[in-house]
Amino acid sequence: MSSAAPSTSPTLERGAAVLSGPVAVCVDRPVLSLDRPFTYELAEELEAGVGSLVQVRFHGKLVRGWVLGATDDLPARMLKVHKRVSPVRFFDERMLELCRWIGERYVAPLASVIGRLYPPRVASEEVSRVSADAVAAGGGAPRRSALTGLLETGPSGFAPLPTALRDDAGASGGSTRSRSLLSDGYVNGPRLLGALRDGSGSFVVRSAPGEEGSLAVECVAAALARGRTAIVLVPEVDPMPGTVRAVLEAFGEDVIRFFGGDKRARYRTWLDIAGGRYRVVVGTRPGVFAPVPNLGLLFVGREHHALHREERSPYFHVRDVAVARAAREGAVAVLASVMPSLEGLATPHVDVEAIGRRWPRVEAVKPGPEGRAPRLLATLREARRAFLYEPIRGYGVARVCRACGEAAACASCGGMLRAEEGAIRCTVCEARGRCAACGAEDFGVARGGAERVEQWARGVATVPVTRLGPSDRPRPPGDEEIVVGGIDAVKDFGALRLDLVGILNADASLRRAGIAARERTLSAWAEVSAWAGPSGRVVLQTNRPNDPAVQALVAGKPDRFARTEKQRLADAGFPVGAPVFRVVGTASLEDEIAALPHRTLLVSALEEQTVCLVALDPGDVAVFGAAIRRLAERGVVTRVEAEPHL
Numbered sequence: 001m002s003s004a005a006p007s008t009s010p011t012l013e014r015g016a017a018v019l020s021g022p023v024a025v026c027v028d029r030p031v032l033s034l035d036r037p038f039t040y041e042l043a044e045e046l047e048a049g050v051g052s053l054v055q056v057r058f059h060g061k062l063v064r065g066w067v068l069g070a071t072d073d074l075p076a077r078m079l080k081v082h083k084r085v086s087p088v089r090f091f092d093e094r095m096l097e098l099c100r101w102i103g104e105r106y107v108a109p110l111a112s113v114i115g116r117l118y119p120p121r122v123a124s125e126e127v128s129r130v131s132a133d134a135v136a137a138g139g140g141a142p143r144r145s146a147l148t149g150l151l152e153t154g155p156s157g158f159a160p161l162p163t164a165l166r167d168d169a170g171a172s173g174g175s176t177r178s179r180s181l182l183s184d185g186y187v188n189g190p191r192l193l194g195a196l197r198d199g200s201g202s203f204v205v206r207s208a209p210g211e212e213g214s215l216a217v218e219c220v221a222a223a224l225a226r227g228r229t230a231i232v233l234v235p236e237v238d239p240m241p242g243t244v245r246a247v248l249e250a251f252g253e254d255v256i257r258f259f260g261g262d263k264r265a266r267y268r269t270w271l272d273i274a275g276g277r278y279r280v281v282v283g284t285r286p287g288v289f290a291p292v293p294n295l296g297l298l299f300v301g302r303e304h305h306a307l308h309r310e311e312r313s314p315y316f317h318v319r320d321v322a323v324a325r326a327a328r329e330g331a332v333a334v335l336a337s338v339m340p341s342l343e344g345l346a347t348p349h350v351d352v353e354a355i356g357r358r359w360p361r362v363e364a365v366k367p368g369p370e371g372r373a374p375r376l377l378a379t380l381r382e383a384r385r386a387f388l389y390e391p392i393r394g395y396g397v398a399r400v401c402r403a404c405g406e407a408a409a410c411a412s413c414g415g416m417l418r419a420e421e422g423a424i425r426c427t428v429c430e431a432r433g434r435c436a437a438c439g440a441e442d443f444g445v446a447r448g449g450a451e452r453v454e455q456w457a458r459g460v461a462t463v464p465v466t467r468l469g470p471s472d473r474p475r476p477p478g479d480e481e482i483v484v485g486g487i488d489a490v491k492d493f494g495a496l497r498l499d500l501v502g503i504l505n506a507d508a509s510l511r512r513a514g515i516a517a518r519e520r521t522l523s524a525w526a527e528v529s530a531w532a533g534p535s536g537r538v539v540l541q542t543n544r545p546n547d548p549a550v551q552a553l554v555a556g557k558p559d560r561f562a563r564t565e566k567q568r569l570a571d572a573g574f575p576v577g578a579p580v581f582r583v584v585g586t587a588s589l590e591d592e593i594a595a596l597p598h599r600t601l602l603v604s605a606l607e608e609q610t611v612c613l614v615a616l617d618p619g620d621v622a623v624f625g626a627a628i629r630r631l632a633e634r635g636v637v638t639r640v641e642a643e644p645h646l
């Protein structure tokens with residue numbers, strides 16, 4: 001019996017090999033102590049195979065698991081696969097290989113990686129989807145790829161190209177645009193287009209201000225012209241990023257938004273993507289696994305953004321997974337940013353860089369009285385459309401108690417007290433501000449913060465000034481408007497071409513705690529500076545104009561900063577490109593890890609537990625991971641987090 005003659009077998013399964021006999025199963029128990037395959041006997045009539053979701057008996061209970069493939073690892077006693085849970089094949093061998101790589105790289109259980117491949121199931125969607133396909137097949141519609149057949153190469157299963165992209169055979173990256181940004185405006189742009197036409201590889205694209213959306217469109221067009229599909233990934237989708245908007249406008253119904261919606265809609269979307277219904281997928285982190293057939297491009301927008309890192313197991317980073325997946329599928333990975341991250345630059349890649357200077361003029365000036373440089377005030381007076389970036393919230397910080405004269409501190413926790421929205425609250429525990437010494441609520445406040453900036457900007461500007469607080473909806477400044485905002489206001493608004501971008505409190509930002517704080521600060525500065533556009537002006541207030549981060553912003557490129565920062569991180573024991581893990585376990589954990597190959601080991605205690613922060617040489621991760629799994633089986637390791645924010 002084969003899968004070709006199904007009476008009840010759904011179309012979704014057509015083309016997928018049916019296995020029988022001993023198979024390796026990944027049980028859905030995502031813990032490192034059980035992170036190995038278990039062998040079960042699979043009956044042919046279950047019509048299951050690689051990627052099938054099945055039910056098996058495990059430690060006496062019925063649990064779910066995924067079939068990984070045939071195995072010759074035969075236990076003395078072999079249980080049967082109890083049943084097939086779904087007709088869908090959730091991965092094929094190539095995707096499984098990527099999952100295994102993720103499990104190894106991030107020391108994560110394979111079950112937790114596979115659990116991220118697809119959104120939560122809604123079984124009724126599988127049924128309606130299957131009957132819809134059966135109807136389509138009966139009507140002689142084009143053959144739709146089965147989930148496991150979806151990596152069959154060739155665009156034969158696709159409907160015709162949309163008008164916008166037809167008739168451009170042989171043209172580079174879409175003949176509908178009169179001018180190609182990549183061909184004419186970027187060093188190595190033609191090389192990237194060439195790879196999209198008939199090659200593969202990783203590219204770091206240093207986008208000129210406001211051009212990321214157009215670059216994404218050009219890359220996608222080139223991939224589609226080759227008969228391939230594309231995935232465009234962004235760190236966040238609300239408000240809708242300029243890059244997503246550009247891709248939607250250019251490719252219309254060929255694009256599916258793989259984000260938002262309810263559980264049912266999300267799962268339906270995933271099934272549709274797997275069914276080869278769309279050529280272009282736009283999404284956030286989960287999109288990196290979108291099961292498109294015949295992948296040609298993985299485009300990662302705002303590559304420097306912290307939200308590209310998954311905050312739960314398996315703690316993967318979209319950048320690394322995109323590069324790894326593209327390499328496995330012969331596709332192109334594009335990491336795009338106005339200011340590429342150190343990790344991005346450390347990935348083997350080809351640099352694609354804007355030709356000529358298209359970065360705004362950045363002036364570093366001394367802050368002046370109360371953080372108001374005369375230069376900034378003069379420019380602000382003339383600005384019609386501007387953004388003032390003030391990373392600190394509120395109106396100021398309470399310095400002294402007016403009743404007793406003691407230094408101001410929270411009566412509940414000793415934390416710093418901040419004046420914000422007309423009240424004084426603790427920045428740590430959020431309690432109402434009362435003096436720790438005498439309980440009074442009257443403080444002398446040192447002014448500074450976004451509310452104070454709003455106040456003085458109103459006195460200077462000739463157009464209306466608006467402040468966007470953390471709970472306000474981020475939006476770009478209107479035509480005649482100055483907006484004051486912090487990091488919550490920094491989104492992808494596409495090309496803005498503001499007259500002025502002011503960057504306040506730069507020195508405080510650079511002094512923030514955390515090994516990566518300086519790089520995160522530079523990323524935010526670069527994003528807001530890019531809003532000024534090539535003819536706009538950026539004024540940054542600092543007492544340290546020679547700081548490499550400030551110089552990187554002035555130059556519009558991170559290279560010198562990257563060199564000094566790399567040295568600093570290496571000195572701190574966490575070199576760029578070195579995998580880092582936070583491992584939690586029992587008292588013996590420290591000795592166990594100290595005995596493994598490592599670069600840096602910092603140990604601390606958290607309640608009854610030992611916490612080890614470990615940096616490794618990339619070549620040692622596999623050995624480290626195997627040892628950690630053994631320690632998890634012995635109960636020494638209770639938790640592993642990869643690439644924690646430092």
Ligand SMILES: [Zn+2]
Pocket residue numbers: 410411412413414415426427428429430431
């Ligand atoms: Zn407090």
Ligand SMILES: [Zn+2]
Pocket residue numbers: 401402403404405406435436437438439440
């Ligand atoms: Zn007091």
